[in-house]
Amino acid sequence: MAEALAHAPSVHNTRPWRLAGDGRVFELRVDARRRLTATDPDDRELRISCGAALLNVSLALAVGGRRSLVGLLPDPTSPGLVATLRPAEHMAPTPEETALHAAIPLRRSHRLPFADRPVSGSHRMLLRRAAETEGVWLHAVHEPAERRRLRALLTTAHRRQWADPGFRAEWERWTGRPDGEPYGVRADAGGAPPQHNDVWMVRDFTHGTPPADGAPAAGHDPEPLLLVIGTSTDLPTAHLRAGMALQRVLLTATALGLATSVISAPTEVRETRAALARMYGPGVHAQVLVRVGHAARPEPGPDAGTPDRPWRGPALARTGPDADRP
Ligand SMILES: Cc1cc2nc3c(=O)[nH]c(=O)nc-3n(C[C@H](O)[C@H](O)[C@H](O)COP(=O)(O)O)c2cc1C
Incomplete structure (x- = not known):
């Protein structure tokens, strides 16, 4: 345990x-x-x-x-x-x-660019089902206009946070940690420092540490599958449910051989979270965003990886209407 x-x-x-x-x-x-x-x-x-x-x-x-x-x-x-x-x-x-x-021990935040390969329809269905098992809403963002709006909100949120001394102090304290520390984000867990063409990875967890010899540069991240996780209320119990759903989605993705990372700046900043409420309507409280794709290269860190034999999901998912459709 x-x-x-x-x-x-x-x-x-x-x-x-x-x-x-x-x-x-x-x-x-x-x-x-x-x-x-x-x-x-x-x-x-x-x-x-x-x-x-x-x-x-x-x-x-x-x-x-x-x-x-x-x-x-x-x-x-x-x-x-x-x-x-x-x-x-x-x-x-x-x-x-x-x-x-x-x-559980194989899942890692994957902040490197994904391979240029879409997440299949049957896998998307299993991810939605994972959130719904916990009574939580999951929305896959496909529409180009909606993706553009989310991208703009992410950029705004990132700028607001970077201009906030309180946020920066916590950032300094909890990220860019040396290897071997149990708490906080290790510098090498950031993959590579974000580049100007990184659309969804704007947080620099590396604190400017250059990638180790042979490690990949950030490069271009092909359009990942982007998920919004939301709840019908914003009460404390809904936040716990959202966390259970988030983890069920992340573990389901890992079991299916997919890689994930969480994006939370737009839901952390009051102004951008209010914009999300306007986008999705009064019945949805966006809690967190998730980026999903196929790992192009393994994430650094002990035990990280994909299962030897990826889970194929319950039989019902494979016979569903859009099974195996990308
Ligand atoms: C509520 C929440 C918000 C998070 N926000 C971000 C984020 O904005 N960007 C990011 O790269 N990781 C984010 N993470 C992932 C954590 O940084 C990560 O889980 C933690 O560093 C442990 O590393 P691991 O996921 O590789 O085990 C978030 C995780 C949670 C639960």
């Missing part, structure tokens, strides 16, 4: 959680020392990160042969208590749970 937690994605790799348990009940609590008060003043992304961790823990219980009863924010008098998991009846894991659990 500790292993599953250690591999969960989190904003700036802050890992803002603590897990304690006595075998009858596990409690996931916020570690307030790792809040990002400038980047994430409302703790929305902290809760998304905790939701991702929660999914990993429940998958670890599932492959151990136990269902779990999950309670989200179960005690209003204890706001730091994010969730409880109570191991329930014994049951063999499903093939999907086994595949997603196996993907």
Whole structure:
């Protein structure tokens, strides 16, 4: 379970959680020392990160042969208590749970350009189904005009954040970390410094560190599959659900042999998040964007990679109307 937690994605790799348990009940609590008060003043992304961790823990219980009863924010008098998991009846894991659990240590944020190869229709369908399993909305952005608007929002958000001393201070503190540190984003996890032609990768996690000898330059990123993950309310429980959905989508992609990275600047900046609300309507609260594609080269870092035998998804997906259509 500790292993599953250690591999969960989190904003700036802050890992803002603590897990304690006595075998009858596990409690996931916020570690307030790792809040990002400038980047994430409302703790929305902290809760998304905790939701991702929660999914990993429940998958670890599932492959151990136990269902779990999950309670989200179960005690209003204890706001730091994010969730409880109570191991329930014994049951063999499903093939999907086994595949997603196996993907936990293989998943990595892939910030390098993708190969020029589209994500197939059947894979797109499985990614949407993954989000919907958690009751969360997932939208694939195909329309050129919509992609242009999102690109413009990303650029605006990036500029606003870069002009904000509070954001910059947290950026300095949590990114560009040396190898071997458990928290924060390592300099080499950024792939290569963003280039002027990078459309979706504007954050420079490398702190200007030149790529190691033989490592690729950023180069041109062909149009990736771009997903918007959203919820019908903006309540704290919705943020946890969004995190569970985000992680289910990322693990599903990894199990299918796809690579992913999260894009959150447009949902972090108040002004651009409000623009997203106007784009998608009052019933959708955009929580995070995800970039998906086929890795052109492996992401640096231990254990990163794709499964030996990528999961093919449940049979129903392969017989669906647009199965195998790119
Ligand atoms: C809520 C949230 C927001 C994130 N925002 C970004 C982002 O804007 N850009 C990015 O490259 N990675 C982003 N990430 C990915 C984290 O940086 C990453 O999960 C963390 O550094 C751990 O690395 P790993 O995903 O390779 O395990 C985000 C992750 C979460 C959960």
